[in-house]
Amino acid sequence: MVALASRFTNRADSKFGLAYEASNFYFHSAWMFGFGGAIFDPDGTPRLNRPENAASLDFAAGLLNQSKVVPAEPNGALVLDLFQSGRALFAISGPWFASELREGTPYGVVPLPIISKTGKPARPFMTVEAIFATTQLADRKREQAAAFMRYFAGPASSKVRALLGHQTVIHPEAFRDPEIAENGFLKTFATAAAQAEPMPNRPEMRTVWEPANTALDKVLRGTVSAKEALAEADTQLTRLLGPAPTAVSPRPYVALLVCVAVIGSGFFLRTLRRRRVWERAKQNPVAYLYIFPAAAALSLLVFLPFAVGSALSLYAHRYGQFTFVGFGNFLRILSAQDYAITDPYSFYFTLAVTVLWTVVNVFMHVALGLSLAMLLRDPWVKLKGVYRVLLIVPWAIPNYITALIWKGMFHVEFGAINRILALGGVEHIDWFGQFSTAFAANVTTNTWLGFPFMMVVSLGALQSIPRDLDEAAEVDGASRWQRFRHVTLPLLRPALVPAIVLGSVWTFNMFNVIYLVSGGKPDGSTEILISEAYRWAFSRQYQYGYAAAYGVLIFLLLLAYTELTRNRSEES
């Protein structure tokens, strides 16, 4: 197959012998099992570092980097597009692929090929669908449920699903039906299923994906050998699956909380009395009436969930069980005991990236927004209204849409950016292959998204500044820059400072761009605190407690930042 694929491949015409999602562990697993690899030891411990797994990684890297029959940075949309436009000879995918193809696309379907090295067929994952019944059922209902489950998993339902629903079924009984047996498509997938590897249904499997994908990505980029990448993945797995912080008694914490509450409310009451708050409040009771709706809604829907969420940071969550661990999560995060400070998974590394991310973005937003506002300020500029309307377009489109479009524009092979750069003689930049360019891609996207807000704020503020001062300075012979620096900028300050503070807070927590554009690539290094918290909560064993601790730290950092800027701006 590889030989056939090589003959078809012609990169100049962007034709590829084989299209499949090489950097997705789900698709890669077919090679891995074909090489005789495995994920779990017989005792259920996940272990990726095996010679067979390494061989399969080298094989995939060969397809991508040596025989170059597979396009770089492949994703589902690319595979589909190449195949249905006749620019890919083979595509590896599942039965769903057929329904995505445009009608009339000619294709045939065969089980995966034999791997020459082992002489065994490539064995893809087979997703296991299961029906669950709750144990809390009355006896009579339990029988009904069991009967339904038997029917659903049995041959009769298979027939219905195959003939009416056009789903792929593998029940051997169903193939006694001539209509199913003669359907080549169904038959091929039934044959393929016979050699497939059922997806392990252990809870640990969910955690395997991220380290496995990272290892795959590293090997495909050629940064480390397959063996090293898999060893690193195993280390990561051991950490992720390791024990939670030790459970502690909540008693000292409750005592501490009570102490803080008593002292705090005493202090609070004293301040109230000293400042004669009660008397002053009685003079203007209407004010509280006006504020009541907003305050009530915020307390119930913002403060209450945040308080509950923050309380979760004192617990560890494993397999549906919450255990009280006190400050265990915080200690673990802040002491950097699991990860060296320079490791992308360590809190401090991510914090540094987040701070850099915020500073660079806010600087770009203000610089671009203010410059454009200055350019649009002069009364003699023609078409002002048109520019003003067109330049705020990025603000009006939902950011998850444009983030995905920018990701596509940074594609190494088919992205518009690389093709524009190619006109200038710059060759193929693998944007998500190293930290600097991946970070730059994120920043570019977010700059594009964020400058219109600053432009509008600056435009509005510029309107309210009298031009006389500027003109007087011009008469005095001040240069353009001097006038901007010493006349306009100080007058803009009161409008810009709150916008910058708010902009920093938003950028600090700008989850969408990071998640959708670089997705943390390479190796999780471009992740920021909020996206890292999301991964802990949802893809690393659902460690809600640990994620909540990240969230609380994010909040405290932002609080400290705004307090600092508040004091600074009050001083000046």
Add this chain to the structure above:
Amino acid sequence: MSHDASVSVPWSKQLGRQAILMFATIVTLYPVLWVLKIAFSEQSGFGTSLVPWPEHPTLANFGRVMGAVDSAGEPVFFRQVWNSTVVSVATTAVGIAVSTTSAYAFSRFDFPGRNTGMRVFLITQMFPGVVMAVPLYILLDELHLLNSMLGLTIVYSTTSVPFCVWMLKGYFDTIPRELEEAAHVDGASQWTIFTRIVLPLARPAIVVTALFGFMTAWNEFILAATFLSDERATTLPVALQRYVDAFATDWGGFAAGAVLVSLPVMLLFFVLQKHLVGGLTAGGVKG
């Protein structure tokens, strides 16, 4: 240089300025044109052309998006448009109602807790969503508000309140108090003064704040995706996301949907852009 726009500037200066602005506009619009190209063509945008213009323009993607059906075979697109519209309009109305009164109190009354209150409102902007999502889900479940437009509206309007209050308070600060004092002397009640004098004067800021409220609700998808599991109850952004999630790769459908989702907000922006500059100004200057 003069305030008079008719005073002529050297044409080279005008041309230079036009060139810079034109370049900035092209760079800004380039990604948007890609969305349009993908929306109007059958290919998914992995071609080799640099020009974001469809080679064979087609409306097929739009037809597919609008004709989408749910598992029962019922058309869902216009239902989702309806859901989105109801939630967004309701969010805007509730958000404005709740924030104008608070902003007015913060601007006009001197009462204990005023400064602290404003700071607390700002602080809510710093709560990371990931911490709140799970407790909020449980809370809505307890209140039987999951899978309901009402629940989503309440959550959206609450989250948009702090920003709205900040913007409106800034604008109220710029409205001279003399009018209100005169009305007070004439015997008008506090509430009459607020609804008859202050609100009409604050129209530009209210319009802009309403636009932001509408946008927040119209574009939001993480909470909507979490709280609405019934396909017929989802909003447009959630439906849109399904074109490119882990199990589907319909870029044409996604782009066409993106165009449809963006159109209303885009139109509002164009209609309200004059207000946008004025309305935000005050919020900024005094905020």
